[in-house]
Amino acid sequence: MSELAPFRNAYEIRHVQTNAAKSCTVCYKPSDIVLITDNKKDWFYVCGSHLKDKNFSNLVYWNNEGKDVSNEWKEKCLAVEKAMKEVKKLEKGNEVKNKSSWLSWSKDKESKDDKDEKKSDKESDKEKGNDNLSEKDRKSADLANWRKELADAELQLKEFEKINTRYVLDSVFYKGRLMQEWKQRHANEIKEKLNNGTLFPSLEGVKSLRKEE
Ligand SMILES: [Zn+2]
Incomplete structure (x- = not known):
């Protein structure tokens, strides 16, 4: 160039x-x-x-400064894939693990994002509350959470593509x-x-x- x-x-x-x-x-x-x-x-x-x-032409993901952001795009695709897989699994009515899969995933994600932040009381309450739920309730809460996660991930991917898609002739x-x-x-x-x-x-x-x- x-x-x-x-x-x-x-x-x-x-x-x-x-x-x-x-x-x-x-x-x-x-x-x-x-x-x-x-x-x-x-x-x-x-x-x-x-x-x-x-x-x-070739489709690429470059930001406004011309920086290649395809790795970010791949991460966003993986987030969509992961959420879609979980939703499908739950919709099929597969056996739910003892712990909510969404809750443990979301805790993983948070701990990765805010390494130094202590677990809030609110979060432990949420966890405690979840343990009291019946398996059926937990399963439907899990499904609802993953569906929301999927919708968010898809929206983020769409926005990202809208902003960063370029065609190189x-x-x-x-x-x-x-x-x-x-x-x-x-x-x-x-x-x-x-x-x-x-x-x-x-x-x-x-x-x-x-x-x-
Ligand atoms: Zn033509």
Whole structure:
């Protein structure tokens, strides 16, 4: 990625209204998807199907500063997977362990997050209270907790993807975009120079040169 390039090879996706659809840069079919660079200097219409084609672009998770955040994305996917697995297990009515699986998982998570924090009284009360519940009650409480955990994890993943998804164009396409930008800029410069009369060297003195011949 050159510092001098007018825009990075990292495009975000935007959906325009259907009535604003324009022809795709690749196949000319109408599309309501626009790919746009972070600095908004380059954008073009493209079909959703091309975005799945590795020969056209690759999906990456980069934040606004261009830092690769795919590890965070993987963690969020794992959280969704874990919660989904627990929900399915509980829904199937598999045997519930003595201790609530959600409670022990959530305690693990908290102790990882706040290593130095002492266990609050509230938490031990919660645990004590849970022990008094019947197995059936515990099971349904567990299921409700995991369902909530799953919904939260899915929401977090969705938000993360919304913010950090970028498309890196195949180098040939990217070079094409840079070339087009350069041509456009060059054409504008020529137009500007023609308008203010600075495109050609001054013609003053041409007449006198002829006389000398
Ligand atoms: Zn297309």
